[in-house]
Amino acid sequence: MIVENNVPLQPYNSFGIVARAQNLVRIASEADVAELRADPRWRDAPRFVLGGGSNIVLTGDVKPLVLKVEIKGLRLVEETPRAWIVEAGAGEIWHDAVQWMLEHGYPGLENLALIPGTVGGAPVQNIGAYGVELQDRFDSLDAIDLDTGRGFTLDAAQCAFGYRDSVFKHVRSGPNDFGLSGRALITRVRFRLPKPWKAVVGYLDLERKMEETGNFTPSATDVFDWVCAIRRAKLPDWRVLGNAGSFFKNPTVTPEQCADIIARDPKIVHYPMDDGSIKLAAGWLIDACGWKGKSVGNAGVYERQALVLVNRGGLENPVTGGEVMTLAKAIQTSVYERFGIRLEPEPVVV
Incomplete structure (x- = not known):
């Protein structure tokens, strides 16, 4: 195990924001975590777990010890008459893992193709796209409690999946609270891919x-x-134009709230949900407020999709986390003033 000092993080976040990690260690196996905990210099140090960096906004240098997860591996664990169970290391690139499964005859995640990030970040965010969410194809995961060094396994219920949410995004606030933000490092994820396969094409x-x-x-x-x-x-390639994907969650409202908005804006894009609520398209709300193509400093709203904020400064004059958040807050204010809806960001602000 080697702890690197003063490490540039620009290559490790999809926005391309310039920041540095005071200290960074690469986690390629569970043994690296054990070795880290055995070292008295780092055992009790504050930590920040970093995967693909596709869902974060860095607002400055990172002082906690950065744990860069690079655990690899793809394999079929089990095949039953009803499903394939496939395991992927948390450090695998998400899209590459989806493609590997498809090429090896294990379909089911194709609707989630081309989502940036790593496998370990997928359950944290409960990623979803085109009619499928991770929780629909999830079996279980392995993780390590960074406070105790003990490994544990969680099923879907224990992950407490919600819309772009999970137990990994919540901080433990009491002895009976199971929040795992900052406490857990995901090492491997297993997917349950149903048989017979059926296309999800209702989107x-x-x-x-x-x-x-x-x-x-x-x-x-x-x-x-x-x-x-x-x-x-629709979406920019983060390797060409830095971004963190969809920046805001699609808000949900009651049917009465939706009817009120439709009375004023009949073209609003909305989707009925199974629980009776109505999901609104955040991109449409932002576009309706006139933000598409606008910028604050080097932070801009993508011309083709208002839900995506981008780095207009490139590598030479990159956007700062402060510019991104200033733009995000201005958009939130505009949408609230016009529609009475508070948009919630998807990325984690560090």
Whole structure:
């Protein structure tokens, strides 16, 4: 185990924000965590777990010890008449893992193709796209309690998945609270991929692809290719134009609130939910407030999708975390003043 000092974090966050880690250690196995805890210099040091850096906004240098998760590995754990159980190391690139599973005959995650980040970050955020959420394909995960050094396993119920939420995003506030933010390092994730496979194509953009192609019985590879094409057309490649993906969660409102908004803005994009609430498209709300294409310093709103904030300064004059958050707060104010809705950011602000 080597603890690196004064490490640039610009390559490790998809926004491309310039920041440094005072100290950083690469975690390639569970043994690295054990070795770290055995070292009296680092056993009780504050820690920050870093995966793919695709869902964070760095507002300055990171003082806690950065644990850069780089645990690899992909394998079929079990096959039953009802499902394939596939395990991936937390440090695997998410899209690469999805593609590997598809190529090896384990479909089910194709709707989540091309989402940036690593496998370990997926359950933290309960990532979702095009009609599928991680919790729909989740089996279990392994993690290490950084306070005690003990390994543990969680199933879906114990992860307390919600919309872009999980137990890993909540801080423990009492002895009976199971919040794991800052306490757990995810090492491996297992997926339950149902058999027989069935295409999930109820999402509007995928329905359009079926109409365009005349293919109404797509294979998993077809869905994968369609999702990749849709995302590339709508969203910027973070390696070319820094961003953290969708910056705000789609808010939910009551049917009465939605009816009130529709009376004033009939074109608002909205989706009925199973629990009776209505989900509104945050990108539409932001666009309606005139933010698409606008900038604050080097932080901008993407021209093709108002839900995405981007780094307009590139590598030479990169955006700062302060500029990103100033723009985000201005957007939140605009949306609240017009619609009475408070947008909640998806990324973690560090």
